Amino acid sequence: MRRVSIFGATGSIGENTVDLISRAPEEYQVVALSGGRNVARLAEQAIALNAEIAVTCYSECKQELAARLSGTGIDVGAGPDAIAEAAERPADWVMSAIVGAAGLAPGLAALEQGATLALANKESLVCAGALLMETARAHGAQVLPVDSEHSAVAQALVGEDISAVERVIITASGGAFRDWPLEDLPKATPEQAAKHPNWDMGLRITVDSASMFNKSLELIETREFFGFDPSRIEVVVHPQSLIHALVGFNDGALMAHVGPPDMRHAIGYALHYPDRRHLPVERLDLVKIGRLDFREPCERRWPALRLAREVMRSGGVSGAAFNAAKEVALDAFLARQIRFTDMAAVVEEVLETMERDGALKCDRMRLDHVMETDHLARKRAAEVAELIATEA
Ligand code: NAD
Numbered sequence: 213m214r215r216v217s218i219f220g221a222t223g224s225i226g227e228n229t230v231d232l233i234s235r236a237p238e239e240y241q242v243v244a245l246s247g248g249r250n251v252a253r254l255a256e257q258a259i260a261l262n263a264e265i266a267v268t269c270y271s272e273c274k275q276e277l278a279a280r281l282s283g284t285g286i287d288v289g290a291g292p293d294a295i296a297e298a299a300e301r302p303a304d305w306v307m308s309a310i311v312g313a314a315g316l317a318p319g320l321a322a323l324e325q326g327a328t329l330a331l332a333n334k335e336s337l338v339c340a341g342a343l344l345m346e347t348a349r350a351h352g353a354q355v356l357p358v359d360s361e362h363s364a365v366a367q368a369l370v371g372e373d374i375s376a377v378e379r380v381i382i383t384a385s386g387g388a389f390r391d392w393p394l395e396d397l398p399k400a401t402p403e404q405a406a407k408h409p410n411w412d413m414g415l416r417i418t419v420d421s422a423s424m425f426n427k428s429l430e431l432i433e434t435r436e437f438f439g440f441d442p443s444r445i446e447v448v449v450h451p452q453s454l455i456h457a458l459v460g461f462n463d464g465a466l467m468a469h470v471g472p473p474d475m476r477h478a479i480g481y482a483l484h485y486p487d488r489r490h491l492p493v494e495r496l497d498l499v500k501i502g503r504l505d506f507r508e509p510c511e512r513r514w515p516a517l518r519l520a521r522e523v524m525r526s527g528g529v530s531g532a533a534f535n536a537a538k539e540v541a542l543d544a545f546l547a548r549q550i551r552f553t554d555m556a557a558v559v560e561e562v563l564e565t566m567e568r569d570g571a572l573k574c575d576r577m578r579l580d581h582v583m584e585t586d587h588l589a590r591k592r593a594a595e596v597a598e599l600i601a602t603e604a
């Protein structure tokens with residue numbers, strides 16, 4: 213039996229992971245599950261999978277979770293430290309599917325105990341890629357990508373010589389506002405941004421798809437995960453979301469990964485790696501699909517892509533500042549304090565002032581420095597958002 217833990221079990225990636233594990237309960241021993249306010253669902257999952265421990269990230273939800281699990285023998289925890297402690301429990305395979313920088317600490321804890329980390333939480337690679345990959349190496353642990361584009365790249369690289377790779381192309385659907393006139397974007401509402409044309413995902417990543425902050429995180433994720441030079445990483449808009457990524461080799465060949473927009477593919481690939489197993493995803497009918505389209509991403513529509521290039525250029529801890537400022541800007545947009553188009557302005561202002569102050573430099577990445585940068589960038593971003601809100 214393989215021991216598995218799922219952090220962010222009640223979210224979109226978490227539920228898809230639970231779905232795959234539930235189909236073969238005899239193969240898995242579930243160690244830890246974590247969630248947020250959806251305590252009823254977390255308790256239900258913990259009972260169904262017979263988990264050792266269930267943890268909510270909110271201390272105020274502990275009592276309800278304990279009540280729902282009383283008499284089951286399942287341990288209960290609450291708060292960020294309890295999540296990191298649960299990640300220290302020995303497991304063979306750990307799904308990192310918390311949203312945001314909060315996924316970093318449990319991811320590191322899982323790697324430190326030598327677990328294979330299935331990484332959906334791209335924010336941890338953006339914030340502290342060097343630290344995460346170094347921790348994996350130091351403990352002989354493996355990180356497997358779960359983002360669909362990065363799973364696609366990893367699959368296209370199997371058996372290949374990495375030095376023969378000329379370029380990597382990750383695709384973007386373009387999100388909810390792909391075809392909107394540019395002048396309408398300032399009026400876009402959170403409800404409109406929360407409608408993804410192809411994928412069914414959590415709220416934050418869906419809005420990040422409309423702004424392309426998701427793709428900008430993924431550009432940095434590609435760099436951190438595979439080590440490619442930023443000049444070799446491209447983004448192309450592909451409205452159908454069927455090709456997830458392409459790898460171009462020095463003989464001119466492009467290897468594309470094609471599949472339905474269903475995260476159970478990338479999750480299943482990481483779960484069964486290095487084997488391939490049957491997965492319950494749709495089989496594509498190419499004749500019915502008929503055509504695949506591609507467009508150049510417009511940086512006026514999606515300035516986040518330009519900001520990601522800036523982050524990769526300046527290096528250091530700028531990824532942590534970028535992600536933190538983006539999280540605050542997204543909160544401010546969701547709370548209707550700032551406009552859709554103000555999010556990039558907030559992030560750009562934070563990056564510029566922090567770079568000017570020399571706050572983004574670092575020689576060797578340390579966790580306390582990453583956390584300090586995260587904290588400072590959140591503070592600055594909140595100030596900038598406030599300023600924009602009062603000026604409007
Ligand atoms: P989601 O919002 O649906 O779920 C997030 C999970 O994290 C929930 O279980 C929630 O309770 C928990 N959580 C939220 N805030 C937390 C905090 N501060 N501390 C601890 N736990 C917290 O999100 P999702 O769409 O499943 O995305 C999860 C991660 O996977 C993100 O990093 C996202 O970028 C990445 N990802 C998602 C998809 C997708 O299809 N949904 C695809 C690729 C990558």
Ligand code: MG
Binds near residue numbers: 359360361430
């Ligand atoms: Mg993705």
